[in-house]
Amino acid sequence: xxxxxxxxxVARQLGGRFVRRVQRDPGVDRVIAVDAVAPEHxxxxxxxxxxxxxxSALARILAEHAVDTVVHLDVSGKALGAGGRTTVxxxxxIGTMQLLGACQKSPSVRRLVxxxxxxxxxxxxxxxxxxxxxxxxxxxxxxxxxxxxxxxxGYVRGFARRRPxxxxxxxxxxxxxxxxxxxxxADYLALPVLPTVxxxxxxxxxxxxxxxxxxxxxxxGEPRRGTLNSGTFNIAGxxxxxxxxxxxxxxxxxxxxxxxxxxxxxxxxxxIGMTDFSPEQIRLLTHGRVVSTVQMRETLGFRxxxxxxxxxxxxxxxxxxGLLPPQAVGRAVDRLAELPLPGGAxxxxxxxxxxETTDGAR
Amino acid sequence: xxxxxxxxxxxxxxxxxxxxxxxxxxxGAGGGSGGRGDGPAAPVxxxxxxQAPGAAGPPPPEAGGAEYGPEEPGRAASGPASxxxxxxxxxxxxxFLRRRVTGEYEVDEFGYDKxxxxxxxxxxxxxxAEKYFRVEVKGVENxxxxxxxxxxxxxxxxxxxDGLMLQVAVHDNHPADRHLRLLAADLVFxxxxxxxxxxxxxxxxxxxxxxxxxxETGEIVGVMPEGFKGIGKPFGERYKLxxxxxxxxxxTALRAGAPIxxxxxxxxxxxxxxxxxxxxxxxxxxxxxxPITPTFPWLGPLGAVPxxxxxxxxxxxxxxxxxxxxxxxxxxMLMFNLTDQVRxxxxxxxxxLLVQRRSVFF
Numbered sequence: 206x207x208x209x210x211x212x213x214x215v216a217r218q219l220g221g222r223f224v225r226r227v228q229r230d231p232g233v234d235r236v237i238a239v240d241a242v243a244p245e246h247x248x249x250x251x252x253x254x255x256x257x258x259x260x261s262a263l264a265r266i267l268a269e270h271a272v273d274t275v276v277h278l279d280v281s282g283k284a285l286g287a288g289g290r291t292t293v294x295x296x297x298x299i300g301t302m303q304l305l306g307a308c309q310k311s312p313s314v315r316r317l318v319x320x321x322x323x324x325x326x327x328x329x330x331x332x333x334x335x336x337x338x339x340x341x342x343x344x345x346x347x348x349x350x351x352x353x354x355x356x357x358x359g360y361v362r363g364f365a366r367r368r369p370x371x372x373x374x375x376x377x378x379x380x381x382x383x384x385x386x387x388x389x390x391a392d393y394l395a396l397p398v399l400p401t402v403x404x405x406x407x408x409x410x411x412x413x414x415x416x417x418x419x420x421x422x423x424x425x426g427e428p429r430r431g432t433l434n435s436g437t438f439n440i441a442g443x444x445x446x447x448x449x450x451x452x453x454x455x456x457x458x459x460x461x462x463x464x465x466x467x468x469x470x471x472x473x474x475x476x477i478g479m480t481d482f483s484p485e486q487i488r489l490l491t492h493g494r495v496v497s498t499v500q501m502r503e504t505l506g507f508r509x510x511x512x513x514x515x516x517x518x519x520x521x522x523x524x525x526x527g528l529l530p531p532q533a534v535g536r537a538v539d540r541l542a543e544l545p546l547p548g549g550a551x552x553x554x555x556x557x558x559x560x561e562t563t564d565g566a567r
Numbered sequence: 568x569x570x571x572x573x574x575x576x577x578x579x580x581x582x583x584x585x586x587x588x589x590x591x592x593x594x595g596a597g598g599g600s601g602g603r604g605d606g607p608a609a610p611v612x613x614x615x616x617x618q619a620p621g622a623a624g625p626p627p628p629e630a631g632g633a634e635y636g637p638e639e640p641g642r643a644a645s646g647p648a649s650x651x652x653x654x655x656x657x658x659x660x661x662x663f664l665r666r667r668v669t670g671e672y673e674v675d676e677f678g679y680d681k682x683x684x685x686x687x688x689x690x691x692x693x694x695x696a697e698k699y700f701r702v703e704v705k706g707v708e709n710x711x712x713x714x715x716x717x718x719x720x721x722x723x724x725x726x727x728x729d730g731l732m733l734q735v736a737v738h739d740n741h742p743a744d745r746h747l748r749l750l751a752a753d754l755v756f757x758x759x760x761x762x763x764x765x766x767x768x769x770x771x772x773x774x775x776x777x778x779x780x781x782x783e784t785g786e787i788v789g790v791m792p793e794g795f796k797g798i799g800k801p802f803g804e805r806y807k808l809x810x811x812x813x814x815x816x817x818x819t820a821l822r823a824g825a826p827i828x829x830x831x832x833x834x835x836x837x838x839x840x841x842x843x844x845x846x847x848x849x850x851x852x853x854x855x856x857x858p859i860t861p862t863f864p865w866l867g868p869l870g871a872v873p874x875x876x877x878x879x880x881x882x883x884x885x886x887x888x889x890x891x892x893x894x895x896x897x898x899x900m901l902m903f904n905l906t907d908q909v910r911x912x913x914x915x916x917x918x919x920l921l922v923q924r925r926s927v928f929f
Contacts, residue, residue: 330753330756330757330762330772331753331756331772332772333772333774333776333777334676334677334678334771334772334776334777334780335676335677335776335777335780337776340776402759403759403760404758404759404760404761404762404763405759405762405763406678406763406766406767408674408676408677408678408766444673444676445674445675445676445678446674447674447678447680449670450670450672450674451670452670453667453668453669453670454669454670454671463759464759492756493678495676495677531668531669531670531671532669534668534669535665535668535669538661538664538665538668539661539665541661542657542658542661
């Protein structure tokens, strides 16, 4: 008997990609795709059921199709199309509660995979540099998507206690980037000029959409030999990028804004609808966040194909260079190098003090 | 870093300072940067009148690697040794600048930017260590050439200059070119600019998770367990070690099986003789103390210039921690004993060095 997989949040790019991918898996019989709005992209042979997970229609769907694997992807930081923060929060939290309630009633469900985020760790100056799955957050996220994710994980833990026969896998994804990402951070990176927090250079980690789809498949299937796919796992590409590196590789100028003023700039940007500059987003852009992926490699047995830097390079390629393309800046430096020697000392502004003293010495 | 400009105060550079130290200078340490030796450092050491070629002058270029440009008579005054690498150094500097502006450099998960640290931050601190404080380093062979080790040092001086000098001392004197990763107070990571520089220089938050992670990856970790109690103690209590926290550093070293290297720093106590503490002002600003010295805050910024004391950094015999059973890290008695042993050793060495010291300034 093959598997019946129910996927929520398929109207988003990521959900759509996962649905198309998972139905090609040999063990999978049928894929039921659920979302409140009809997706614009193709879902292949999957059966699309239009249902709002905030309503209690899910129990019927689970029973009707004898679903045994539930992949809950409808936990995200950004509304799809219109709809404000309230809708997102309701879908995240109430939707998860409804889904878990339906799963608990359904005897056929054997496996539950939930998309979460590394934002559950929060981001504070007193946090250790690298979070492992067991690191308690120093300051719990006070609002926004991070708080949703914390609450979702809380409900999922409760469900896991009540239904010990269901294998539950929570995947905490770092910032997901792909050709068409829909996350607040991607919105931020799409700004022509990046406002940054003055005096801070956050460490960021990215994970490629392809890797996200792959790891979801691993989590939704039977565990391979020597691996375990239930539990909580951090998912991130190898390595770390600083925001300054990101802006330079994208070729976007940055405007450092002192910390108290950042909130005003954030609300101004939110007012004109450019990006969701929530307090947790600002905290991420202040202190950054890096997670350990040892569990992902050793227990889950997943090796991401893209490192953080490669993921970002891919993103930069598909989004074109900004106002200061790195190639052009590099060429400008090369031109400086071609200047004759006395002028050649000019470009050493980096050690500005040093240049002055040199001139004095001559 | 503005301190680099105060070199002219140093009136005794002809003393043994430069010559007696094992002159392992960083010629061509830049790895892929094509032998760009010391970026801004060399020009700084080329101050008017600072030349005692061979003793404190810029590093001699590697034999063979030097491409001599057309020598201008004016520059020949600074000695032929510094001229050879001039053009090469500019080329290296431009390559470095190019990598920086295009973001093509690497940082580790703690945000440590090796290239920036070696080329810029170290070069900015080196004159302070070599010319201003004339740091004399002893017992550097007690730091293992490979594998993790925990350097435990006394803390003093109102501003944590001793940590920075220790970092320069380890890197410049150790034959294996080892980098010290300092554990810093959480205040460091709250302050803008400071936290950015600290992360890039390889410092991280003083917490067990970070320390253990660094030790397990085989890094040399530096910790000053006295913390604010040590650095903010009044001048009258100089060279009296304060309580060593709760001995958390010992259990971290035990868990990682890394040897503990006790380190005594003499000279840092007198850079800012703290005769008073404006507690109300400190509370207002959120600092653990607000120092009042004979010159600060009376002379304004000039009062913030540290006194040019003569420093000695002595690394002691390493204390092995790998002979203990796994559960030893949980044994409070053993923790206290080892903590006391380390503390005693540092205190004894401090007294010994103080007896040997001729004067505070020479």
